[in-house]
Amino acid sequence: MIVTLAGGVGAARMLSGLVQVVPPAELTAVVNVGDDLVLHGLHISPDLDTVTYTLAGAINTETGWGLSGETWQAREMLERYGGLSWFGLGDRDLGTHLYRTQRLAEGADLAAVTAEIATAWGLELSIVPVTCDPLRTMVTLAADDAGPQPLGLPAGTEIGFQEYFVQRHHSVPVAAVRFEGADTARPSPGVLELLAAAEAVVIAPSNPVVSIGPVLAVPGVREAVAARRPHVAAVSPIVAGAALKGPADRMLTELGHEASVVGVARLYAEVASVLVIDEADADRADEVEAEGVRCVVAPTVMRTPEAAATLARTTLAAVGAEAIS
Numbered sequence: 149m150i151v152t153l154a155g156g157v158g159a160a161r162m163l164s165g166l167v168q169v170v171p172p173a174e175l176t177a178v179v180n181v182g183d184d185l186v187l188h189g190l191h192i193s194p195d196l197d198t199v200t201y202t203l204a205g206a207i208n209t210e211t212g213w214g215l216s217g218e219t220w221q222a223r224e225m226l227e228r229y230g231g232l233s234w235f236g237l238g239d240r241d242l243g244t245h246l247y248r249t250q251r252l253a254e255g256a257d258l259a260a261v262t263a264e265i266a267t268a269w270g271l272e273l274s275i276v277p278v279t280c281d282p283l284r285t286m287v288t289l290a291a292d293d294a295g296p297q298p299l300g301l302p303a304g305t306e307i308g309f310q311e312y313f314v315q316r317h318h319s320v321p322v323a324a325v326r327f328e329g330a331d332t333a334r335p336s337p338g339v340l341e342l343l344a345a346a347e348a349v350v351i352a353p354s355n356p357v358v359s360i361g362p363v364l365a366v367p368g369v370r371e372a373v374a375a376r377r378p379h380v381a382a383v384s385p386i387v388a389g390a391a392l393k394g395p396a397d398r399m400l401t402e403l404g405h406e407a408s409v410v411g412v413a414r415l416y417a418e419v420a421s422v423l424v425i426d427e428a429d430a431d432r433a434d435e436v437e438a439e440g441v442r443c444v445v446a447p448t449v450m451r452t453p454e455a456a457a458t459l460a461r462t463t464l465a466a467v468g469a470e471a472i473s
């Protein structure tokens with residue numbers, strides 16, 4: 149079994165490479181749920197859905213989230229009523245949230261519902277929320293936030309991840325990140341056992357702080373990954389000092405880390421023995437290795453399915469795991 153620790157878009161692309169080179173039944177994605185939120189009474193799990201929709205070939209490729217062929221009539225109605233519409237829920241996507249919410253209300257856990265949704269999309273890999281318990285990424289503002297009015301907030305205010313990421317377009321500096329519920333969250337059934345038995349663990353090129361951070365914060369998970377360190381490879385989400393998508397670079401700097409492959413190596417040195425970095429950062433390979441992490445230089449920007457498959461093969465080979473094609 150190959151286990152991938154996953155956030156949203158970057159992880160979904162990495163997984164789309166892995167499914168080409170590993171039998172999907174031999175692949176498990178352990179996914180961040182710190183971005184989850186309840187809106188309109190609906191349980192929304194953005195990273196679980198991004199991974200599911202991407203692997204199903206149903207993702208909106210322009211945004212990297214939500215479904216292709218989406219319509220927005222429900223959102224237009226919310227706007228008409230002056231309801232909450234800053235978090236865009238398309239009409240098709242709403243069906244997923246309705247189903248998930250209903251099944252949770254019936255007593256199913258998030259892992260079971262996620263598996264049902266993945267099966268309904270015809271997926272053979274296992275997609276598992278890192279925990280079925282509530283886990284919420286909270287962000288403390290480092291500066292006064294003027295807008296969107298009337299939502300101006302003073303520095304020091306703590307807000308939910310999506311209020312930072314979507315409502316404020318991740319444009320506000322961040323002073324701290326906290327994972328609410330992490331102390332008491334239990335890993336989803338089987339996660340620790342899978343990590344213990346995995347042939348390799350791949351840390352996808354997701355934001356180390358707010359995507360992989362919540363996964364490792366679930367009690368037992370960091371220890372379980374660290375115990376397999378020789379078999380753990382991470383792929384840097386930072387290329388030439390910048391995040392390919394999202395605020396990872398700014399966030400790393402704001403939180404006192406270095407927004408570079410060296411900063412990523414420092415963050416993962418305890419849990420990963422290998423860091424795959426992009427060719428654009430080849431000149432920093434020695435500094436990565438000085439952090440105690442073996443450095444593999446490869447093209448990491450997954451512009452095509454072939455590029456994603458090649459990166460998957462390279463990453464697995466780096467920790468001695470075999471790809472089948």
Ligand code: FO1
Nearest residue numbers: 156183193194197213214234235236237314
């Ligand atoms: N991202 C946005 O930038 N704007 C949105 O309105 C938005 C809605 C949305 C709805 C469902 C979903 O699964 C994801 C959605 N995202 C949206 C993406 C999401 O906020 C982020 O991709 C992740 O949470 C970060 O990994």
